[in-house]
Amino acid sequence: MLESGDFAAGYYQALTYLGVVILLSALYQYNQISKYIFRTKMPTVPDLPNRREKDDTNQTPSTIAPDIHSAPTVMFHKLINYSLHIFSVGDMTVGEILLFVLFIVINLIFLLSQFPADATGAETFSKRCAYLALANAAFVYPLATRNSVFLKLIGIPFERLIRFHRWVGRTIYFLITFHGSFQIQQSYGISNSVSQALFGTTTNQWGFLAYISLLIIMFTSHSVIRRYFFEVFYWSHFSFIFFLIFGNLHQPEFLLFTVVGMSLYIVDRLTRFIFGFGTINVIGMEAIQAGVTKVIFEFKDYYEAGQYMFINLSNLNPPVSLIAWHPISFSSSPSVMDDGVHYGSIHMKVQGGFSRQLYARAQDGAQYSQAPLKMRIDGPYGKTSLDFMQHRTVVLVSGGIGVTPMMSILRDLVDRQVANMPVVTQAIYFLWVIPDIDAYQWFGSELRELISRAGALPQNKHILDVKVFLTRSTTTPSSIFFQGRPDFSIFMQDIKRYHGSGDVAVGVCGPAVMLKQVRNAAVHSSDKTCLFKVHCETFEL
Structure with a gap:
């Protein structure tokens, strides 16, 4: 039997979260089962449409694309995917905002609802906050x-759940802050002493x-700390161990809510x-222009295009490097092979101490010929929210070093086309926005090779259109280069006019401003x- 209404509120809220997970x-x-049953082994690849020079007003009825979606479907798609800037939070889609509002509503319902054996007044409200914080704490650990x-069941990868981890963590902080403030105020009113109150x-x-x-944990998890002082954020986050220990000593029921989530976390660690x-063996390193290090390594495990991993180079700068792990995307595709041995590659831009040391080592490679790097990998992780191989038209947009995961996806698609593997994709549009021609050298040779390989495919069946935009250059070395920044809305409208009916998969990685521009252009172009x-x-x- 539940001890009190406040405990019941936390208990039933935890059950509500569990129901959502189920x-x-x-x-x-x-x-997943539906996809497995209805998937096709070898899709039919029709001829691509002929390019039309006429605009929409001059098209004959035979060239007008038929509707494949209902008006409510289009309206819902536009609504949930439109991106807005939320002060102090960043860009969020309307869909994410609605989920956040739903999360807050659930907390408010259990915070304000009456349960049997409830008392009244501020003290019971303070206890209610504490129990709801515990209900949230039950799920904050699996989300990390x-x-x-937990992740395998719901099919949402870690990097997409981390936003929810932050929401839950901040909610715990605010609930505990209210609870603690009230208790301190009550104790101070009795003793009239701060030290006695604490x-x-x-x-x-x-x-x-x-x-x-x-x-x-709260203050070192700020985006500025995460981005520029990752080690501070990473190690300070282990304060949660003390939060668990002291919290359980403060209230034994603490453990009842957190034991399952912590068990999942321990298994994960x-x-x-x-x-x-x-x-694993590091095959080679290269210091490329504009401060990017390319690392090639032997990797026999399975991974998917666009995934990332955490790497550790223990002898790069010991003793710090012995325990330092850094996230980085694969720049290679899983089908890259040489003499039966699988290789992987990463491209890391100089942004902090670790990447700067790695770049310096790549520059002075001969000096370290007797001491090869020792590389450990945690991963791969991640999963693209779209199955690019199941879309006839694919658009890949990247800004700066954000090209890394998009390059992996591009390589994989072209490799599958050339190998005549089951892939629906016919047309691939690759847009890369960089400051100057020096940055192009990061993947210049790879892009030229892919263009050459794709050029051998039947032109009426496959298209690879590469456009590189130079934002700080007044010259364009070849026909694939353009000055300035692309207008994504015009670009997507052109794709729609050319390809007719059929959904388009868009992948984008880059600055937050670019992500918002691409997402909103996609929303406006959908019909x-x-x-x-x-x-x-x-x-x-």
Whole structure:
């Protein structure tokens, strides 16, 4: 029997979250089974349409694309995918905002609802906040795992769930802040002493220490700290261990809510430790122009185009490098092979201490010929939200070093086309926005090779259109280069006019401004004949 209405509120909220997870799991598993049953082994590849020089007003009825979507479907697609800037939060789609509002509503319902055995007044409201914080804490840990069954069941990868992890974590912080503030105020009113209010009782002592641990996590997880002082963010986040210990000493029921989530987290950490323990061979390194390091390594495990991993180079700068892990996308495709041995590659731009040391080592490679780098890998992780191989037309947009995951997807699609593997994709449009021609050298040779390979395919069946936009250059070396920045709306309208009916898969990775521009251009260009579906590679941690 539940002890109090406040405990019941936290208990039933945790069950509500569990119900949402079960529902998402059922939907995902049903979708996976459906895909497996109805998939085609070798899709029919029709001829591409002839290019039409006439505009829409001069088209004959035979050239008008038929509708394939209903008006409500188009309106819903436009609504949930439109991107807005939220002050102090960043860009969010309307769909994400609605999910966030739903999350807040669930918390408010259980915060304000009456349960049996409820008392009244501010004190019981303070306790309600504490129990709801525990209900949220039950799920904050699984949302930060990378290998747990939690992620496998719902089919949402770690990098997409991390936004929800932040929402839940901040909610815990605000609920605990209210609870702690009220309790301190009550204790101060009795003792009229700050030290007594904080440390007068054992319960207060443990509660205060738990809150300090939570405070450290909260402020070191700010985007500025994550982006520019990753090690500070990473190691300070382990303050959650003290939050768990002190929280359980403060209130024994703490463990009842968090034991399952923490168990999943521990299993995840052990899995990552075991599989990331061995080293792999680094085949070569190259310091490319404009501060980018290319690393080629032997990699025999399965991975998908667009995935990322965490790498550790233990002897790059010991002792710090012994425990430093850094996220980086694959720039190679999973089908790249040489004499039966699989190779992978990454491209890392100089942005901090680790990448700067790696670039310096690549520049002075001969000096380190007797001490090859020891590389460990945790991963691969991630999953694109779109199946690019199941879309006839694919658009890949990247800004700067954001080209890395888009390059992996491009390579994979072209490799599959050349090998005549099951792939629906016929037309690939690759847009890369960079400052100058020096940045083009990051993937210049790879792009030239892909253009050459795609050129051998039947022109009436396949298209590879590469456009490189130079934002700080007044010259264009060849026909694939353009000055300035692309107008994504005009570009997508042109694609729709040329290809007619059929949804278009859009992948984009780059600055936040570019992501918003591409997403909103896709929204505006979608209609009954074509939905532009966007996969954004934000790579936020």
